[in-house]
Amino acid sequence: MKRHIPGLSAAAKxxxxxxxxxxxxxxxxxxxxxxxxxxxxxxxxPFVLVLxxxxxxxxxxxxxxxxxxxxxxxxxxxxxxxLVTKGFVYTVLISVLTMLLGTILGVILGIGQVNPNRxxxxxxxxxxxxxxxxPWLVLLFIVxxxxxxxxxxxxxxxxxxxxxxxxxxxxxxxxxxISEIVRGAIGSVPSAQWEASExxxxxxxxxxxxxxxxxxxxxxxxPWMNWYAILTMATPxxxxxxxxxxxxxxxxxxxxxxxxxxxxxxFYGFVLLIFFAYxxxxxxxxxxxxxxxxxxx
Amino acid sequence: xxxxxxxxxxxxxxxxxxxxxxxxxxxxxxxxxxxxxxLTVGVKADYKPWGYRNTDGDLIGMEIDMxxxxxxxxxxxLELVAVQSSNRMQFLxxxxxxxxxxxxxxxxxRREIVGIVGPNYYTSGTNMLAPKALNFTxxxxxxxxxxxxxxxxxxxxxxxxxxxxEVVAFIGNAEAKQALRDKKCVGFVYDDSSIMADxxxxxWEDYGMPMPTxxxxxxxxxxxxxxxxxxxxxxxxxxxxxxxKDGTLxxxxxxxxIQSTAYxxxxxxxxxxxxxx
Numbered sequence: 001m002k003r004h005i006p007g008l009s010a011a012a013k014x015x016x017x018x019x020x021x022x023x024x025x026x027x028x029x030x031x032x033x034x035x036x037x038x039x040x041x042x043x044x045x046p047f048v049l050v051l052x053x054x055x056x057x058x059x060x061x062x063x064x065x066x067x068x069x070x071x072x073x074x075x076x077x078x079x080x081x082x083l084v085t086k087g088f089v090y091t092v093l094i095s096v097l098t099m100l101l102g103t104i105l106g107v108i109l110g111i112g113q114v115n116p117n118r119x120x121x122x123x124x125x126x127x128x129x130x131x132x133x134x135p136w137l138v139l140l141f142i143v144x145x146x147x148x149x150x151x152x153x154x155x156x157x158x159x160x161x162x163x164x165x166x167x168x169x170x171x172x173x174x175x176x177x178i179s180e181i182v183r184g185a186i187g188s189v190p191s192a193q194w195e196a197s198e199x200x201x202x203x204x205x206x207x208x209x210x211x212x213x214x215x216x217x218x219x220x221x222x223p224w225m226n227w228y229a230i231l232t233m234a235t236p237x238x239x240x241x242x243x244x245x246x247x248x249x250x251x252x253x254x255x256x257x258x259x260x261x262x263x264x265x266x267f268y269g270f271v272l273l274i275f276f277a278y279x280x281x282x283x284x285x286x287x288x289x290x291x292x293x294x295x296x297x
Numbered sequence: 298x299x300x301x302x303x304x305x306x307x308x309x310x311x312x313x314x315x316x317x318x319x320x321x322x323x324x325x326x327x328x329x330x331x332x333x334x335x336l337t338v339g340v341k342a343d344y345k346p347w348g349y350r351n352t353d354g355d356l357i358g359m360e361i362d363m364x365x366x367x368x369x370x371x372x373x374x375l376e377l378v379a380v381q382s383s384n385r386m387q388f389l390x391x392x393x394x395x396x397x398x399x400x401x402x403x404x405x406x407r408r409e410i411v412g413i414v415g416p417n418y419y420t421s422g423t424n425m426l427a428p429k430a431l432n433f434t435x436x437x438x439x440x441x442x443x444x445x446x447x448x449x450x451x452x453x454x455x456x457x458x459x460x461x462x463e464v465v466a467f468i469g470n471a472e473a474k475q476a477l478r479d480k481k482c483v484g485f486v487y488d489d490s491s492i493m494a495d496x497x498x499x500x501w502e503d504y505g506m507p508m509p510t511x512x513x514x515x516x517x518x519x520x521x522x523x524x525x526x527x528x529x530x531x532x533x534x535x536x537x538x539x540x541x542k543d544g545t546l547x548x549x550x551x552x553x554x555i556q557s558t559a560y561x562x563x564x565x566x567x568x569x570x571x572x573x574x
Contacts, residue, residue: 078352079352081352082350082352082353082354085354086354145387148391149391149392149393157333241384242379242380242381242383242384244379249350249354251343251468251469251471252342252343252349252350252379253350254469254471255342255343255344255345255349255469255470255471256345256349256350256351256352258345258495258498258500259345259469259470259471259474259495260471260500261471261474261475261478263471264471264472264475
């Protein structure tokens, strides 16, 4: 009986246990990540989309032979300075301040979630869970309706503008999500580092602030920026509560132009583009930083 | 037992004391406006030509002119706050605005919340912008059919309850009109004066205003409820009376290109100074 040698005189197979190559990942980690999705859009795509959409109504208008009225595009050009300076600036202001407030509170809450004290830990945990799992609009409604519109301190009247209430309302869910990012980042640092620093006579506080957190910062930057992009995209919901930001002012501009329905696509298309132009670079940067800071184990 | 009775009596007297003082005029809002030197008026920013924005972002319109006249008469600065149909009464209740002139129909349920003082400065009825091809003549024909409307308008409910139409309410007029053009609804229920302005613009040639105008409803400006029968409320009644008397409202209608209504003309006639000729 002739013996075959696998791989030489026979097919390369064996019944001995072998180490198989690792299975290909079923899905990419970034699939569920907003920034990855946004950064994967080719930058020209929204512009082409809006341009095509804008052609349709203007073609319809040309057939009407209406020459007495300005074309939708001329009307839009007239309103762009107003929409950007009075509307989009507020959107950016709201998103930046919200992120600032949300980050400060979120970091405190996140560190609270890993506190050795059980009471602090569970309070931080529940605050995080409650605000992370509540609809943003509901939180906004509660804040907008329960906060005063002006505060009187020692006869001094401080007005509380609507947009500042929107900042507080939006900061609550952002805070909870940043808290989870901080908790996750602290947890992602190998626990051996805690033990090593303890053996070097670092206190818990020193370990956290001098060893663990500095390593967390670069891990937190990509998800933090991801949340900033999500937040910016979500700010138009404050228009439901009458805060004067770009979406509300766009609606008022359409009204001032006699509600001509052919204005809807150019105006809302412009809003889409300005948001894209602002968030797209952030998303690309996020993806780049993510690659650069990718944790190698 | 005696003690309990005494306590109850004391409590009851205390309570009546509170109610009695609530009806007295404290004129809080009026005094605050006068001491701060600023009158904050809630106006529409989405209701051309009563209240809307120019390209610089300033609020302009017929009601803004009226607000200016109020501030000038009081001798204070004017601050305008853009309100929406859905939040205008809350803003006044909270004290965010001192006065509301925001195309609001004067309804009994609204009078319970805010202080609407007469004489009403304007009136409008409900009608519908609909394609001529549908040949509507009666509101009854709307039963079970989709009708577009604007959020916050009281007649949405009227059309739904009285005629069984299915109202689809949009956030803006442009959205509602686009839906009408896309044939998502058989008509757009709105103020008759506004519909007339649309029809006059020439963009709606195949459309008409086929229904008999319904619910001709006066518009009311409003002061905070506590001020209704006090200085501020009385003062606003006087302002409106004078606007009718000297024909300011008729002139403003002309200025803002609003089709002159029989109401302002008749009120001008009614309140005319009997000594003038």
